[in-house]
Amino acid sequence: MPRILHFGLGAFHRAHQAAFTQDAGGWQIESVSMRNPALSNALNAAGGRWHLVERAAEGPRVRQMTVIDRAHCLATDPAGTLARMADPEVQVVTATVTEKGYGFHPTTRTIDVDHPSITPDLANPTAPKGLVGALVEGLRLRHAAGHSGLTVISCDNLTGNGHLLAGLAGAFARLRDPALADWIARTCTFPDSMVDRITPASSDATFAAVRDATGQDDPLAVETEPFRQWVIGNRFAGPRPAWEKAGALLVDDVAPYEVMKLRMLNGSHSLIACLGAVAGLGAVRDVMAVPAFRTLVRRHMQAAADTLPTIPGFDPATYAADLLRRFENPSIRHLCLQIAKDGSQKLPPRIFAPAAEAILQGKTADAFALVTAVWIRFLQGRDDTGGPIAPDDPLAQALMLAASSDVAAVAQALGLSDRLPFSSGDWRGQVSGHLASLRRMGAMAFAEALT
Known part of the structure; x- marks a missing residue:
């Protein structure tokens, strides 16, 4: 056989x-x-x-x-x-x-x-x-x-x-x-x-x-x-x-399907996972049960969809609705910390690549700056109640040290300082602004203020 x-x-x-x-x-x-x-x-x-x-x-x-x-x-x-x-x-x-x-x-x-x-x-x-x-x-x-x-x-x-x-x-x-x-x-x-x-x-x-x-x-x-x-x-x-x-x-060509999934599903998953960890929520379904978090996730999917190539027969709005239903499935307990691991490997194709494309096209990349800010807040190692977060990442030590400083230090730890989107001062400013709000307000109030 x-x-x-x-x-x-x-x-x-x-x-x-x-x-x-x-x-x-x-x-x-x-x-x-x-x-x-x-x-x-x-x-x-x-x-x-x-x-x-x-x-x-x-x-x-x-x-x-x-x-x-x-x-x-x-x-x-x-x-x-x-x-x-x-x-x-x-x-x-x-x-x-x-x-x-x-x-x-x-x-x-x-x-x-x-x-x-x-x-x-x-x-x-x-x-x-x-x-x-x-x-x-x-x-x-x-x-x-x-x-x-x-x-x-x-x-x-x-x-x-x-x-x-x-x-x-x-x-x-x-x-x-x-x-x-x-x-x-x-x-x-x-x-x-x-x-x-x-x-x-x-x-x-x-x-x-x-x-x-x-x-x-x-x-x-x-x-x-x-x-x-x-x-x-x-x-x-x-x-x-x-x-x-x-x-x-x-x-014949898998690339459009890869980009669709990486940016709409996986990118949203990274947002959900880090939001949940910072807010002290355990699973994807718990994050999706918070209306303000769900709204941020839906908005991110729309921003990601705007960067996609054309796929014959593919409707981004239908795909997004299907993803939201899957994430909300009450029978699936998909842990935030399981999804959030190895962020240094996952975020470049999921978040940084579409951000770079949006910047080159003269479009806003703020949605991707938001996810990056939430990830950096996650790397700071404490949730909003003061409880410990232990990021599981091959660059964890360097990233946690950088996250206590600023966005530029995180870019340097990733080796991406001279590449878009990090080479854009405006985009770094957006990340810094969201990060400051997250630190000051906490994830829940931050999301509610945006929605």
């Missing part, structure tokens, strides 16, 4: 790509935990079975998942894991390792040889720990075995994620062996893809839903919303699952 090897054995993978693949039929997945063997061991012990709880407003639907029949851990068995890429049954590789797992310069989008996910793998390329090093070593093994190239699909929230990963893998391979880099470029494809499915962290309520529906305890259960979306560039090196039978959309 043809197989997918997936890097990043987390909840989103098991709620999204695994569900699409199971519903498409005919393929199995081997999933790879990057660091911790606990999950891969547990999944193997369970025979690759777990339950997916789809939480609709009217109640949960529980289904058993069987599409993953083997799990590996890259950290504890790199040789055995990557040998799977030399098996001709494996035709597709997918990945969900989050933005910080790629190891690239955020301004140039080129490989960062000093990045912690890149440097060790360049020093020890046959026992890699990061995604890019693992891909290149696995492809080296496949080439040596005399097999054809693979389709490699990034499923992380990065613009042009396939093009980005192709560039990083090619650069890494060229540092090892130029001939290998040439073979990868000639025989492998890296389609862009856009993914969407809200997947909160599993909780006692998740496990209780499975127990109520099946009479079984399942510590591997994952919960998600009913909605799901997957847009994939129609560029494959060989066989692939019939994902379109499960509702995936295969298109």
Whole structure:
């Protein structure tokens, strides 16, 4: 049976790509935990079975998942894991390792040889720990075995994620062996893809839903919303699952869909998450229950929609209304702190890029200045009641120090001082103004004053 090897054995993978693949039929997945063997061991012990709880407003639907029949851990068995890429049954590789797992310069989008996910793998390329090093070593093994190239699909929230990963893998391979880099470029494809499915962290309520529906305890259960979306560039090196039978959309150009989702959904999510954390609210649904916060979110969606390219058949107002309903779903407890993590990686495409475009076009970028101010207020490490906030970010230490100073210091910590929107004094002034109001008034009064 043809197989997918997936890097990043987390909840989103098991709620999204695994569900699409199971519903498409005919393929199995081997999933790879990057660091911790606990999950891969547990999944193997369970025979690759777990339950997916789809939480609709009217109640949960529980289904058993069987599409993953083997799990590996890259950290504890790199040789055995990557040998799977030399098996001709494996035709597709997918990945969900989050933005910080790629190891690239955020301004140039080129490989960062000093990045912690890149440097060790360049020093020890046959026992890699990061995604890019693992891909290149696995492809080296496949080439040596005399097999054809693979389709490699990034499923992380990065613009042009396939093009980005192709560039990083090619650069890494060229540092090892130029001939290998040439073979990868000639025989492998890296389609862009856009993914969407809200997947909160599993909780006692998740496990209780499975127990109520099946009479079984399942510590591997994952919960998600009913909605799901997957847009994939129609560029494959060989066989692939019939994902379109499960509702995936295969298109010539993914970029407009990526921009739509990053700016309207993900950008709004960043606003909601930081607002909630600063106001002392735990989950997205709690933030959306505050009328003034909901109004700010709706306004942000409109500002983001104004920066979008034309997408045939796409109505931004309808999409925004659908997003608001999804965010308000009372059955989904999506934690603000879960969404707010890694803001230094997420805000450049979600917030800073549309702000820069708006400035270049002579339009107002105040909506994006507002989100930036709320994020900086979040980085200051205390909510409006004085309770602690611990930002989870690869640049947390530098950003928290900068946030106690001013907007320019944050731009410097991000390495974006000389780039739009931060190079615009007017825009920095807008951010500073909103930040001062947030500090003085608190998030709730700040939102009410704006609405």
